[in-house]
Each structure stands twice: as C-alpha cells, then as structure tokens.
Amino acid sequence: MLHLGYTSNPRALLEQHAAAVRAGWHDLSAARVAYPPLLTGPLAVLPAGWRPAAQSIVGALAAGTLLSVYLARLVVAQLPITLIVLLCAALLCNTSLWYLGTQDLSGITSLLFLTLALGGFLRFAAFAETEGGFQAGLFLAVAFGCGSIALAYALSLVIGAPLLAVRRFRAEPAAILATALVLGFPIAAAALGWTFTVWRLAGHPFAWLSNSGNGTPFHVRSGSSVALRDAAASVLHAPLYLLVAACILTGAIGTGHRLFVRAMITLGFFVPIIVLFLGDWLGFIYSPMTSFLLLTLLPAATIPARPSRPLCLLLGTAAVLQPIIAIVWPVAGAATVDNWIRAIF
Amino acid sequence: METLPYSPPDQDVLAVLPPSDALARAHAEAVRLRVPLAEQLAAEGAVGQEELDRLLAGHWEVPYITLRESTADPVLVNAQPAARLWREGWIPLWRSADGGAVRVGFVGRPDQERVQQVAQVVGAPVEAAVVSQDAFREALLRCHREELVELAVSGLALRAPLQSAQRVLTRAQQLLAAGLVVLIVLGFLADWRSALATVFAVVNVAFLFSVGFKFLVCMRGAEREREEPISAADLDALDEGSLPGFTVLVPVYREAGIVGQLLLNLGELDWPRAKLEVLVLLEEDDSETVAAARAAQPPAWMKLVVVPQCEPRTKPKACNVGLFFARGDYLVIYDAEDQPDPDQLKKAHLAFTRADGDTVCVQAALNYWNAEENALTRMFTLEYSFWFDYMLPGLDDLRLPIPLGGTSNHFRTDALRRLGGWDPFNVTEDADLGVRAAAEGWRVSVVGSTTYEEANRAYGNWIRQRSRWVKGYLQTLLVHLRAPVRLTRTIGLGQTLAFVLLIGGTPAGFLAAxxxxxxxxxxxxxxxxxxxxxxxxxxxxxxxxxxxxGxxxxxxxxxxxxxxxxxxxxxxxxxxTPLYWLLHCAAAYKALWQLITRPHYWEKTTHGLSTVSHPGQGPDLVPGPQPAVGLDRG
Structure with missing residues (x-):
C-alpha cells in the first residue's frame, strides 16, 4: 500500500518559506526568506492546505517537461529508436529524476530551465546565433528564480562557451567577453537585483543563500578532498558522460578537428564538473541527484545527428551500464532516497 | 521611371543624333531596360537634355524656348493647377501679340492630339514650342509657388485636419488634460499619501508594460534572425527591364560640406540610371548649400529642386514638394550623409513584389559607421541596432504599427500620395506616417538592408536631436488618439494598444524615469x-x-x-544603458517644454561633426547561422 504525504527537507523548507512570506508581506521582513521567488511567491499566494499538492503538481509537470525536451533532442538528432529507448531508460531507471520531481521542486525546476537554456546555448556558442543566446541567457535567469544552483550552471556555460567553440573564438577574441555577457548578464542581474532587493527590504543581502538551506556561502564546508571525491563519484556514475567526452577527444564526435581543438572542446565539456566541485567545496550548492541528472542530460545535447553505427553501439552500452552502476554503487545521497522509498511503500 | 506620355519617340531621337557606337549602345541598353532612348541618353550623360530638346524641336519644326525667370506669364500659368501641368507636361507661356493664340511650351513632342487637348483647356489656339523638363519644373516652382507651398504645408491639414499636428491639442484633449491635472491636485490635497501611492503605482505599471512589450517584441524579432528573405541569387535573377522607376528624395539644409559625399554615396546605388531620379531638395534661403550643390555638377539623373522658403521650415515640408514632382513608382528618403547598401533599392523592390498589396512602405535598417568614435556614438549604435534589427522586425512579424525611421523608408508613390504625404507640422513626420498608414489600414514592413549614417558625437547636438524625436512622438500620440474609438475600430484593439505602448510608452518612460x-x-x-x-x-x-x-x-x-x-x-x-537613459530623460523634459511653447519648431541636427575618416560601410547583418566550428552536430 502506498503511504502518501512524505515530505523531504527541501519540500518542508519551501512550505515554511511560503508561510513566512504570507505572514510577513506587510512589512517586507519576509523578503529574507522569499528565495527562490518564483516558487515561494506563488506558493505564498495559495492557502496552506493547497501547497503540498501544488508542489507535487508543478514538480511532476517540470519532470515531465524535462523528459520531453530530452526526448525531443534525441528524436531531432535522428538517433535509432533502440538507442533513444536506452538513453531514456538511463534517465528514468534512476530514482534521481523521480525524487527531484516529487521532493525537490527547486532542483527539478532549475534543471528544467537549464535544459531549455542548453538548446539555445549550443546554437549560440557554435553558430553565434543571437536568438539562441537570448534563449540561454533568459532561461538561466529564470532558473535562478528557482534555485541558486543556476549560478553554477551559468558559470559552466560562460566558461565552457569559448572552449566548445574554440576555433570561432580564436578568430574573434573580442567575442569571448561579448558571449560571456550575453549568457551571464541576465542571471547576474537577477542575482544582484535580488540581493539588493532583500538588502533594502529586509536588511540581510545574502540571507537568501543561507535560508535556502544550501549551507553558509563562501564557507568551506566539506573540504577539498571530500568535494573532489564527490565530483569524481558523480562522473563515474555517468558512463554516458565519460563516453561522450572520450569521443570528443578522439574525434569520434565532431570529426575533422585538430588535437588542440578537440582537447579544448573536451575541457569545455568537463567545465560543469569543475564548477560542481568548486560549488561543493565552497559549501555553495550540492545535490548528488541534481549533479547525476545534469551529467545524464549534457551528453544528450552533444550527441551529433545520425551518429555512426559503432558510436550508437557504444552509446547504447553506456546507457545500459548507467542504471546498473547506480544499483551496484548507489549515488551519494541514496540514503535520502531510500528513506523516501521506504516512506512511500 | 513613370514613362512620360510625352517622351520623344526613339525614332525621332535617332533621326536627330549622328550615328555612333555610343548611340547604338545606348539604344541597345534602352531596349534592354525598356526605357525611352532619350531618358537613357540623359542618364548616361551622353547628350545634354537641353541640347537634345533643341535638336528635336528642329526636327518637329517647332521653336525651342529656354525658360527664364521672366519668360512665363504667371497669370496664364496660375490659371491651370500645377498638378495638371506637371502630369501633362505643358506650360502656357504668353499670349501672342494679337492676344489670340497662346504660346505653350511642351515637354516632349507636341503632337496634334496634345495640342488640341491643351487648346481646349486654355480656350484659345495654341502655338506649340518645346521646353526642357528641368526648366519646366523650375518654372512651375516659380509660377505656382503659392499653390505648391499650400499643398506642401497645408495639404494634410486641409484633407484630414484630425491627422495633422498643426493643432497640438483638440478641445476634448485639452479638457481631458485639465481634468487629469485637477484630479491629481485634488487627490494630493485630500490624501497625499494615497495620491502619491497611486501615482507611483500607475507609473510603475505603465513602465513595466512598456518595457515588457518592447522586450517581447524584440524576442519575436530575434526569431527572424535565421531568415534571409532576399538572397544574392534573388537579386541576380532580377530583370532590370522589368524594374519600375525609383525616386530618391534627399532633403538638404545647411549642409554644404556634405554635398560631395552625398554624390558619392548615391552614386553607388544599384538601379538603372534611366529609371532612377534623385531629387536633392534645397531650401531657398540656404544659398551656400545651393551653390555647393550646383558647383558639384551632379549627373543628369540627379536634379536640384529649390524649395520655396516658408514656414514651417521642416524636412517633411520639403519632402512634400519633392513628392509633388516625383515620377518614380517607388520613392525613398535619404539624408545627406546616408550611405545606403548599394542593392537596397533592388531589395526594396523585391520586398514589395512579395508583400501584400496593402503594403505602403518597407523600412530598411539604420546603423552607424562611426560607432566607436566616443561613448555617445557607441550608445547610439547600441540603441539603433536593437531598434532596427530586433524591434522593427518584431513589430513586422506581429503585424503591429511600425514607426518609420527618418530615412531609408521606401514607399509606393501612389499610396504615399493617397496617404497625404508627410505632416509638415510633426517633427517626427516619419513615425507619424508609419502610424497613419496603419490607422488607414495600410501595412509597413521591413527589408533586410542597412543604411549607414553618422552617429551624433556631441552631447548638446544629441540632446537637441533627441528632444525633437520625443516631441514628435508626443505629437504623434496626441494626433492619433484624437479619435480613439475610430482608431480601435479601424486597426483593432491589439494594434491600438501596441501603438500606445510604443509611441506613448517611449516618451512616458523617459518622463517617468x-x-x-x-x-x-x-x-x-x-x-x-x-x-x-x-x-x-x-x-x-x-x-x-x-x-x-526594466x-x-x-x-x-x-x-x-x-x-x-x-x-x-x-x-x-x-x-x-541606465546612464544613457538619463540623457533621454533630459531630452524628454526639454521636449515636453517645447511641445507647450514651440510645438512645430524643428531643432536642426548638425551633421559632419565626426572626426573619424569616412570609411566604407560597417558590419552587415549576419543572415543566419555561420558554419559550425568546434562542436557541431552534423
């Protein structure tokens, strides 16, 4: 029998903040707990009894949308049906997506907007298509309204862009700063704007960081070795990610580039790992389930259209391995998920 | 060009000119372009207009008359409407000594049918003579000065008073404005806190709506980036023989130093010269520029038109005079310092052929060649890039009213005449015309071509220019909201709201900032x-x-x-940008003051201030994705 009503820490925190905003809106003191505003704001408007259901519904919608965007990307790349099924299974046959979708609204919505941003990012970085830049920049800013992990996403894209399109940027070095601004300005403005607003209204500019339950900012929480271990573990749990990186480096993906170019692109591909490591080390943000999903979504955005048969075989094999590894060697944070599963069943 | 019904037949021209290779080539070209040989020869500068007319007059056995200041009898000339004379190509000169016949100068061959028609009009026998077209135009300007001035200045106001900015506020608007002021004052007297909160709330909402609207329109415009509606192949496939005539109006005032550059810039235009007519509109009291223009010895396809001195002394008034004389099926305005893309006219033509029949104008993008001269030119370039490369395409895509830019607006000439031309009392006559076109059910679209101008580098000059633009926007808003219900019924609620947000929201935003x-x-x-x-x-x-x-x-x-x-x-x-906006705010308050005190005053912008050497054109719009480098999917 299913036992409904399990409430994770992120869910509870969001509901607490929504209640505090509703209670304190008249004197603006609630601004210090109003982060993330795109989630807390609407929840605060709802009666208390409706909030759990609202979180569940929105979380489910976000997870479903994320999955459909992922699937659409695979279909547009004209991958064989079997490979599409295996890649979807790699995403679905892991409790991370289910847990985030039901228990961490901030995590799933920020990830969704990152996924939407990625589509524009690739067109922008590789083809200098400004509409793609608009899309990437704006979705990253919206993602910030859902969770501070968006800052890490944005940093990854800003650093990664000149590496991923190294040939274009070598020819036009002035484009590097311009690209960084287009990608990063909206989220930077959102973060600074929110910091300023909270400072003026509630007197605590960075309260939104600590009150979001992400730990004390700029405080080395876990130590570099621990953060490094966690980052490495995240990568090893994502054989798809490793495979795609190897294919880029060897030229199996993106043929015709010199070794230097391939190395730069591979480095760009690994930037999210570096950023997640730094984030964890600084105590800024860390969610093992989020990083696992991130490392599953990123390869899908990079797989070329109509890949060769050998590449399809390799990708399929990695897609099968991924859930197997997760079962044999649980993702960090599995204890939280286990509690959730036990509570439900 | 609009082939004049009185263009001399090719066989007559061939009969009077000695055979030569040049003549044969010109004839072949005229056949290819499907233009009269006389016009082709004039465009090539192979033979002077007056020289050819003298020879033809001899061939037709009629005298040739050189029109001078005192040649035509103004009484006789004024007895006929200027439009008729220009359209039919004749001008009554004087009565014969016995007072019976009237000597009439004809542009082109005075055949029997034409002579009889004119005789019926003047009510007397006609003694035909030949006059040259340029002299004919100058004579009309002299003799029909009052009529042409009246047409240029008051034409729109007489035709549609509600559409003219000659009057700033209607009685209803005055009452509404007064009522609003009284309401606000009473509100503050009754409960100043609530009144202040209400004012700030309204300002915030309006500001957010205006900015949000512009942003969404830009996003829509960004989606068109991947389109390249007119390709190089499309241009190459054009049959020049099928091209219509194009008139270019270039209003020039106190710009003697730019005339030489003007000739160079317009000389680059890719359009058959026999089908191109450039009318340089000079002001009568601007003797320096008139002298410079004459000294530059413009080619035959470039005509100097001296606009009679009168108030208001504005660019749209001069353009209305030019519109009167325009013969092209299309018409475009350029400023003296403009550097249009050479293929802009052909792109505009293609845009028209592909557009709906109700498209009256296509607007090209404007940008600056001295973008990095100083901080002000940089900010100005940023502003224009967003406006013309995103905002206007977005408005076009959403089929919303487009306020035209000051230059590079290409019109269907007949439709422009039906719209009533420009409002000489509106200091942003271009924006007003774009809105008026929409209000009367016409469409304005955009064309993917760029004209490069000189960005204002001096802050004082910039403030003057910008205050005029803001004042013009306020004028346009007031004019087109005189009958809001009728406007909404004509163009729909969405378009009306878009007009208010754009034309009204822009100055309101600067005033509210x-x-x-x-x-x-x-x-x-x-x-x-x-x-x-x-x-x-x-x-x-x-x-x-x-x-x-925001x-x-x-x-x-x-x-x-x-x-x-x-x-x-x-x-x-x-x-x-926020600092740049402070300059806009200063200009907006100046504009508001001038709207009250000097509503029709045209703050002339000084050009030619750039210290950057006049380069080639700036960077083009990139038409779609570049070849992938690095990471690619294919």
Missing part, C-alpha cells in the same frame, strides 16, 4: 521602515523589482543588438 530614480535613491538613503510610512510595502517591493527588471531588459536587448551586428566591443557598453 526620474521619479522612479528618485524613489530608488530614497530607498538607499532612508530606512525601509520609514519609507513604509509613506508608501505601502508592496509598492516599494514592486518598484524595486520593476527597476531591476533596466535588465533594456541592457540585454542592447547587448543582443550589438552582438547580432558582430560589434562585439560594443556589447559591454550596454551596461551603461
């Missing part, structure tokens, strides 16, 4: 718990969020506009 800025400064200096005693908490929160969102949005579209033009070094300058 200082109070919002003041609130922001207060929020920095005064503790929030004290501010809440004056303004409600929710209003404070909304104002701050509004400030962040500034972020406008900075971002500025970045995108520069990026699209591949002007990467300009992108970081977009961060200074």
């Amino acid at each position: 200082p109070p919002l800025l003041l609130l922001f400064v207060c929020s920095l200096l005064v503790p929030t718990n004290r501010l809440i005693e004056v303004l409600p908490a929710w209003l404070l929160a909304v104002s701050m969020i509004d400030l962040v969102i 500034n972020t949005a406008m900075i971002y579209v500025g970045m995108m506009g520069a990026f699209r033009r591949r002007r990467y070094r300009l992108v970081p300058w977009a961060l200074l």
Whole structure:
C-alpha cells in the first residue's frame, strides 16, 4: 500500500518559506526568506492546505517537461529508436529524476530551465546565433528564480562557451567577453537585483543563500578532498558522460578537428564538473541527484545527428551500464532516497 | 521611371543624333531596360537634355524656348493647377501679340492630339514650342509657388485636419488634460499619501508594460534572425527591364560640406540610371548649400529642386514638394550623409513584389559607421541596432504599427500620395506616417538592408536631436488618439494598444524615469521602515523589482543588438544603458517644454561633426547561422 504525504527537507523548507512570506508581506521582513521567488511567491499566494499538492503538481509537470525536451533532442538528432529507448531508460531507471520531481521542486525546476537554456546555448556558442543566446541567457535567469544552483550552471556555460567553440573564438577574441555577457548578464542581474532587493527590504543581502538551506556561502564546508571525491563519484556514475567526452577527444564526435581543438572542446565539456566541485567545496550548492541528472542530460545535447553505427553501439552500452552502476554503487545521497522509498511503500 | 506620355519617340531621337557606337549602345541598353532612348541618353550623360530638346524641336519644326525667370506669364500659368501641368507636361507661356493664340511650351513632342487637348483647356489656339523638363519644373516652382507651398504645408491639414499636428491639442484633449491635472491636485490635497501611492503605482505599471512589450517584441524579432528573405541569387535573377522607376528624395539644409559625399554615396546605388531620379531638395534661403550643390555638377539623373522658403521650415515640408514632382513608382528618403547598401533599392523592390498589396512602405535598417568614435556614438549604435534589427522586425512579424525611421523608408508613390504625404507640422513626420498608414489600414514592413549614417558625437547636438524625436512622438500620440474609438475600430484593439505602448510608452518612460530614480535613491538613503510610512510595502517591493527588471531588459536587448551586428566591443557598453537613459530623460523634459511653447519648431541636427575618416560601410547583418566550428552536430 502506498503511504502518501512524505515530505523531504527541501519540500518542508519551501512550505515554511511560503508561510513566512504570507505572514510577513506587510512589512517586507519576509523578503529574507522569499528565495527562490518564483516558487515561494506563488506558493505564498495559495492557502496552506493547497501547497503540498501544488508542489507535487508543478514538480511532476517540470519532470515531465524535462523528459520531453530530452526526448525531443534525441528524436531531432535522428538517433535509432533502440538507442533513444536506452538513453531514456538511463534517465528514468534512476530514482534521481523521480525524487527531484516529487521532493525537490527547486532542483527539478532549475534543471528544467537549464535544459531549455542548453538548446539555445549550443546554437549560440557554435553558430553565434543571437536568438539562441537570448534563449540561454533568459532561461538561466529564470532558473535562478528557482534555485541558486543556476549560478553554477551559468558559470559552466560562460566558461565552457569559448572552449566548445574554440576555433570561432580564436578568430574573434573580442567575442569571448561579448558571449560571456550575453549568457551571464541576465542571471547576474537577477542575482544582484535580488540581493539588493532583500538588502533594502529586509536588511540581510545574502540571507537568501543561507535560508535556502544550501549551507553558509563562501564557507568551506566539506573540504577539498571530500568535494573532489564527490565530483569524481558523480562522473563515474555517468558512463554516458565519460563516453561522450572520450569521443570528443578522439574525434569520434565532431570529426575533422585538430588535437588542440578537440582537447579544448573536451575541457569545455568537463567545465560543469569543475564548477560542481568548486560549488561543493565552497559549501555553495550540492545535490548528488541534481549533479547525476545534469551529467545524464549534457551528453544528450552533444550527441551529433545520425551518429555512426559503432558510436550508437557504444552509446547504447553506456546507457545500459548507467542504471546498473547506480544499483551496484548507489549515488551519494541514496540514503535520502531510500528513506523516501521506504516512506512511500 | 513613370514613362512620360510625352517622351520623344526613339525614332525621332535617332533621326536627330549622328550615328555612333555610343548611340547604338545606348539604344541597345534602352531596349534592354525598356526605357525611352532619350531618358537613357540623359542618364548616361551622353547628350545634354537641353541640347537634345533643341535638336528635336528642329526636327518637329517647332521653336525651342529656354525658360527664364521672366519668360512665363504667371497669370496664364496660375490659371491651370500645377498638378495638371506637371502630369501633362505643358506650360502656357504668353499670349501672342494679337492676344489670340497662346504660346505653350511642351515637354516632349507636341503632337496634334496634345495640342488640341491643351487648346481646349486654355480656350484659345495654341502655338506649340518645346521646353526642357528641368526648366519646366523650375518654372512651375516659380509660377505656382503659392499653390505648391499650400499643398506642401497645408495639404494634410486641409484633407484630414484630425491627422495633422498643426493643432497640438483638440478641445476634448485639452479638457481631458485639465481634468487629469485637477484630479491629481485634488487627490494630493485630500490624501497625499494615497495620491502619491497611486501615482507611483500607475507609473510603475505603465513602465513595466512598456518595457515588457518592447522586450517581447524584440524576442519575436530575434526569431527572424535565421531568415534571409532576399538572397544574392534573388537579386541576380532580377530583370532590370522589368524594374519600375525609383525616386530618391534627399532633403538638404545647411549642409554644404556634405554635398560631395552625398554624390558619392548615391552614386553607388544599384538601379538603372534611366529609371532612377534623385531629387536633392534645397531650401531657398540656404544659398551656400545651393551653390555647393550646383558647383558639384551632379549627373543628369540627379536634379536640384529649390524649395520655396516658408514656414514651417521642416524636412517633411520639403519632402512634400519633392513628392509633388516625383515620377518614380517607388520613392525613398535619404539624408545627406546616408550611405545606403548599394542593392537596397533592388531589395526594396523585391520586398514589395512579395508583400501584400496593402503594403505602403518597407523600412530598411539604420546603423552607424562611426560607432566607436566616443561613448555617445557607441550608445547610439547600441540603441539603433536593437531598434532596427530586433524591434522593427518584431513589430513586422506581429503585424503591429511600425514607426518609420527618418530615412531609408521606401514607399509606393501612389499610396504615399493617397496617404497625404508627410505632416509638415510633426517633427517626427516619419513615425507619424508609419502610424497613419496603419490607422488607414495600410501595412509597413521591413527589408533586410542597412543604411549607414553618422552617429551624433556631441552631447548638446544629441540632446537637441533627441528632444525633437520625443516631441514628435508626443505629437504623434496626441494626433492619433484624437479619435480613439475610430482608431480601435479601424486597426483593432491589439494594434491600438501596441501603438500606445510604443509611441506613448517611449516618451512616458523617459518622463517617468526620474521619479522612479528618485524613489530608488530614497530607498538607499532612508530606512525601509520609514519609507513604509509613506508608501505601502508592496509598492516599494514592486518598484524595486520593476527597476531591476526594466533596466535588465533594456541592457540585454542592447547587448543582443550589438552582438547580432558582430560589434562585439560594443556589447559591454550596454551596461551603461541606465546612464544613457538619463540623457533621454533630459531630452524628454526639454521636449515636453517645447511641445507647450514651440510645438512645430524643428531643432536642426548638425551633421559632419565626426572626426573619424569616412570609411566604407560597417558590419552587415549576419543572415543566419555561420558554419559550425568546434562542436557541431552534423
């Protein structure tokens, strides 16, 4: 029998903040707990009894949308049906997506907007298509309204862009700063704007960081070795990610580039790992389930259209391995998920 | 060109000119282009207009008359409407000594049918003579000066008084404005806190709507980036013989130093010269520029038209005079310092052929060749890039009213005449015309071509120019909201709202920015718990969020506009947009003051101030994705 009503820490925190905003809106003191505003704001408007259901519904919608965007990307790349099924299974046959979708609204919505941003990012970085830049920049800013992990996403894209399109940027070095601004300005403005607003209204500019339950900012929480271990573990749990990186480096993906170019692109591909490591080390943000999903979504955005048969075989094999590894060697944070599963069943 | 019914037949021209290779080539070209040989020869400069007319007159056995100042009898000339004379190509000169016949100068061959028709009109026998077209035009300007001035100045006001900015406010608008002021004053007297909160709330909402609207329109415009509606292959496939005539109007005032550059810039235009007519519109009292223009010895396809001196002394008045004489099926305005893309006229033609029949105008993009001269030119370039590369395409895509730019607007000439030409009392006659076109059910679209201009580099000059633009927007708003119900019924609620947000929202935003800025400064200096005693908490929160969102949005579209033009070094300058807006605020308040005190005064912008050597053109719009480098999917 299913036992409904399990409430994770992120869910509870969001509901607490929504209640505090509703209670304190008249004197603006609630601004210090109003982060993330795109989630807390609407929840605060709802009666208390409706909030759990609202979180569940929105979380489910976000997870479903994320999955459909992922699937659409695979279909547009004209991958064989079997490979599409295996890649979807790699995403679905892991409790991370289910847990985030039901228990961490901030995590799933920020990830969704990152996924939407990625589509524009690739067109922008590789083809200098400004509409793609608009899309990437704006979705990253919206993602910030859902969770501070968006800052890490944005940093990854800003650093990664000149590496991923190294040939274009070598020819036009002035484009590097311009690209960084287009990608990063909206989220930077959102973060600074929110910091300023909270400072003026509630007197605590960075309260939104600590009150979001992400730990004390700029405080080395876990130590570099621990953060490094966690980052490495995240990568090893994502054989798809490793495979795609190897294919880029060897030229199996993106043929015709010199070794230097391939190395730069591979480095760009690994930037999210570096950023997640730094984030964890600084105590800024860390969610093992989020990083696992991130490392599953990123390869899908990079797989070329109509890949060769050998590449399809390799990708399929990695897609099968991924859930197997997760079962044999649980993702960090599995204890939280286990509690959730036990509570439900 | 509109082939004049009186163009001399080719066989007559061939009969009077000695055979030569040049003549044969000109004849072949005329056949290819499907233009009269006389016009082809004139365009090539192979034979002077007067020289050819003299020879033809001899061939037709009629005298040739050189029109001079005192040649034509004004009484006789004024007895006929100027439009008829220009259209039919004849001018009554004087009565014969016995007072019976009338000597009439004809442009082109005075065949029997023409002579009989004119005789019926003048009511007397006609003694035909031949006159040259340029002299004919100058004689009309002299003799029909009053009529042409009346047409240029009051034509729109007489035809459609409600559409003219000659009157700033109608009685109803005056009452409404007075009522609003009284309401606000009473509100403050009754409960100043509530009144202040209401005013700030309204300002915030209006500001957010205006910025949000522009941002969404830009996003829509960005979606068109991947289109290249007119390709090089399309241009190559054009049959020049099927091209219609094109008139280019170039109003020039106190710009003697730019005339030489003007000739160079327009000389680059890719359009058959026999089908191109450039009318340089000079002001009668601007003797220096008139002398410089004459000294430059323009080619035969470029005519100097001296506009009679009269008030208001504005560019649209001069353009209305030019419109009267325009013979092209299409018409475009360029400023003296403009550098249009050489293929712009052909692109405009293709845009028209593909557009709906109700498209009256296509607007090309404007940008600057001295973009990086100083901070002001950089900010100006950012602004224009976002406006013309995103905003106008977005408005076009959404089929919303498009306020035209000052130049590079290509019209169907007949439709422009039906619209009534430009409003000489509106100091942004271009924006007004775009809105008027929409109000009368016409469409304005955009064409993917760029004209490069000189960006204003001097702050005082910039303020003067911008205050005129803001004043013009206010005039346009007031004119077209005189009958809001009728406007809504004609163009629909969506278009009406878009017009209000764009034309009204722009100056309103600049006027509203200082109070919002003041609130922001207060929020920095005064503790929030004290501010809440004056303004409600929710209003404070909304104002701050509004400030962040509004500034972020406008900075971002500025970045995108520069990026699209591949002007990467300009992108970081977009961060200074809020400071640039302060200049707009200063200009807006000056505009508001002038709207009250000198509504029709045209603040002339001084050109030729750039210290950058006149380069080739700037970066083009990139038509779609570049070949992938690095990471690619294919």
